[in-house]
Amino acid sequence: MSNLSTINIGICGLGTVGQGVWKHLERSRADLESRLGVTLNLARASVRDPKKKRAVRIPAAKLTTDPLVIATDPSIHIVCELIGGTTLAREVTLAALKLGKTVVSANKALLCKHGPELFAAARKHGGHFFFEASVAGGIPIIKSLREGLVANRFKLIYGILNGTCNYILTRMDREGLSYPAILAEAKALGYAEADESLDVEGWDTAHKASILAYLAHGTWVPVEKMLVEGITQLTQADLQFARDNGYAVKLLAVITRDFDTGEVFVRVHPTLVPLTKVLANVNEVYNGISVTGDVVGETVYIGRGAGQDPTASAVISDIVDAIILLNRGNTPLPEPVETRAPLTPLEKIHGSYYLRMDVKDEPGVLAKIASALASHGVSIASVLQRPSDRPAAATLILTTHSSHEKAIRATLAHLRKLSSVLGDPLLLRIADFAG
Numbered sequence: 437m438s439n440l441s442t443i444n445i446g447i448c449g450l451g452t453v454g455q456g457v458w459k460h461l462e463r464s465r466a467d468l469e470s471r472l473g474v475t476l477n478l479a480r481a482s483v484r485d486p487k488k489k490r491a492v493r494i495p496a497a498k499l500t501t502d503p504l505v506i507a508t509d510p511s512i513h514i515v516c517e518l519i520g521g522t523t524l525a526r527e528v529t530l531a532a533l534k535l536g537k538t539v540v541s542a543n544k545a546l547l548c549k550h551g552p553e554l555f556a557a558a559r560k561h562g563g564h565f566f567f568e569a570s571v572a573g574g575i576p577i578i579k580s581l582r583e584g585l586v587a588n589r590f591k592l593i594y595g596i597l598n599g600t601c602n603y604i605l606t607r608m609d610r611e612g613l614s615y616p617a618i619l620a621e622a623k624a625l626g627y628a629e630a631d632e633s634l635d636v637e638g639w640d641t642a643h644k645a646s647i648l649a650y651l652a653h654g655t656w657v658p659v660e661k662m663l664v665e666g667i668t669q670l671t672q673a674d675l676q677f678a679r680d681n682g683y684a685v686k687l688l689a690v691i692t693r694d695f696d697t698g699e700v701f702v703r704v705h706p707t708l709v710p711l712t713k714v715l716a717n718v719n720e721v722y723n724g725i726s727v728t729g730d731v732v733g734e735t736v737y738i739g740r741g742a743g744q745d746p747t748a749s750a751v752i753s754d755i756v757d758a759i760i761l762l763n764r765g766n767t768p769l770p771e772p773v774e775t776r777a778p779l780t781p782l783e784k785i786h787g788s789y790y791l792r793m794d795v796k797d798e799p800g801v802l803a804k805i806a807s808a809l810a811s812h813g814v815s816i817a818s819v820l821q822r823p824s825d826r827p828a829a830a831t832l833i834l835t836t837h838s839s840h841e842k843a844i845r846a847t848l849a850h851l852r853k854l855s856s857v858l859g860d861p862l863l864l865r866i867a868d869f870a871g
C-alpha cells in the first residue's frame with residue numbers, strides 16, 4: 437500500500453473505448469478527485485496512427501505509438517489495455533503485471549484465451565488485473581458476481597450478452613424483415629462489425645460466457661468445449677411461431693451447475709424465452725443477465741452491453757477500484773480459486789426443443805418424421821404445418837416434450853438423412869431451464 441497524491445494513468449489504445457475513458461475521466465475528474473483524495477493525471481496514451489483525427493484532444497507529447505513504453509514506464513500506476521486482440525494486448529498486459537502494476541482491460545478475447553496466465557502473473561508479481569468492461573459493457577456484472585453475490589453458489593446464469601444479435605432479432609421480430617436485410621442495415625449503422633461472424637455465430641457470447649463461468653465457478657470452460665450456435669439460420673417462421681406462442685427468440689448464454697456432481701455446462705444458442713421472463717423483453721442493443729444464487733434467488737441485470745460510453749463507465753469503475761487498492765490497500769476480493777470442474781455430459785442436458793424443417797408435401801411424411809423422433813425416444817408436444825417457399829413442400833414446426841440433448845442430436849442426424857426432409861432442419865431450445 438502506498439499513499440500516492442497523484443495517480444498516473446496510461447491509456448493503451450485510444451479507439452472507441454479509449455477515447456470514451458479519456459473523455460469521461462476528464463469530465464468527472466473534479467468529482468472523482470475530491471472523493472478519492474488524489475490528483476488524477478491522464479499521463480500518456482498510445483495509438484497506432486498518431487495522425488488519425490480523434491474526438492479527444494491530447495497533447496502530442498503524451499502520445500506514443502508503442503504501448504509497451506506505457507506498460508513499462510515506472511511512473512505509470514494504472515495501465516488501461518484498450519487495444520483489443522490477443523497478441524499485443526497480451527504483451528502489454530503481461531509487461532505491466534510483471535512490474536507489479538495494475539492493469540484495467542476491456543478485452544474479453546484476451547481474458548478468455550490467456551486468463552490463467554494473466555492471473556498467475558498478477559499473483560506472482562503483486563500486480564492486479566481488473567476486467568469489468570469485458571462482459572456486458574456498462575452492466576457491473578463482474579463486481580456483482582465477485583462481491584455482491586459472494587454468499588451464493590450459482591445453479592443457473594443465463595443472459596443476452598451480444599447487443600448486435602439482440603438488435604437483429606428485435607428488428608426481425610418487430611418489422612418482419614429477413615435476417616440478411618437487418619444485418620445489412622446493422623452494418624451500415626455501425627451496430628455490426630464488417631466481419632459479423634464472431635457476433636452472429638455466437639463466439640463473442642461464448643467468450644463472455646467463459647468469463648462468467650470462471651467467476652461463478654472458478655473453472656475455465658474453453659469455447660471449444662461449449663455448445664455454440666448462432667442466429668444466422670433464423671427466419672420469420674421461427675419468430676412468428678415464438679410470437680404466436682408467447683415467446684421471444686433470444687441468443688442466450690446459459691451456464692448451469694449441478695451442486696451434487698460439481699458438473700458445469702456452458703452453452704450458447706438461440707432460445708425461445710417465455711414472454712413472462714424479464715429477459716424476453718430486453719430488446720435492441722441492450723444486454724440482460726439473470727443470475728440465480730442459492731441464497732439470494734434470482735437477480736436480473738439490464739443495460740447497454742457495448743459502445744463507447746457504457747464501456748467507459750465500466751473501465752472507470754475499475755480505475756477507481758484500482759486507486760482505492762493502491763492508496764488504501766483495499767484489495768478486491770480475489771478471483772475464485774481455480775479448479776477443473778467436470779463438464780456435464782450431453783446425456784444429462786435435457787430440455788424441450790423446437791424443430792423447423794421443410795418437407796415434401798406428400799402423404800405419409802408426418803408419420804416418417806414422427807417415427808424418426810420416436811426411434812430416439814423424443815416425444816412430440818405439438819405440430820404445426822405452414823406453407824413453404826420451396827415448390828411442392830411444406831414447413832413443419834414441431835415442439836418436443838423434455839428430451840436429452842444427445843437424443844435430439846441423434847434425431848437431427850436421422851432427419852437429415854430422410855429423403856422427404858428438404859434442406860437442413862433448424863433446432864432451437866425452449867427455455868424451460870429458466871424455471
Ligand SMILES: NC(=O)c1ccc[n+]([C@@H]2O[C@H](COP(=O)([O-])OP(=O)(O)OC[C@H]3O[C@@H](n4cnc5c(N)ncnc54)[C@H](OP(=O)(O)O)[C@@H]3O)[C@@H](O)[C@H]2O)c1
Nearest residue numbers: 449450451452453483484485518519520542543742743747
Ligand atoms: N467498442 C466497444 O463497444 C467495446 C465494448 C466492450 C469491450 N470492448 C473491448 O475494448 C477493447 C478496445 O475496443 P475498441 O472498440 O475501442 O477498439 P478500437 O476502436 O479498434 O481501438 C483500438 C485502439 O488500439 C490502437 N491499436 C490497435 N493496434 C495497435 C498496434 N498494433 N499498436 C498500437 N496501437 C494499436 C488503435 O490505434 P489507432 O486509433 O491509431 O488505430 C486504437 O486506438 C477491445 O478489447 C474490445 O473487445 C469494446
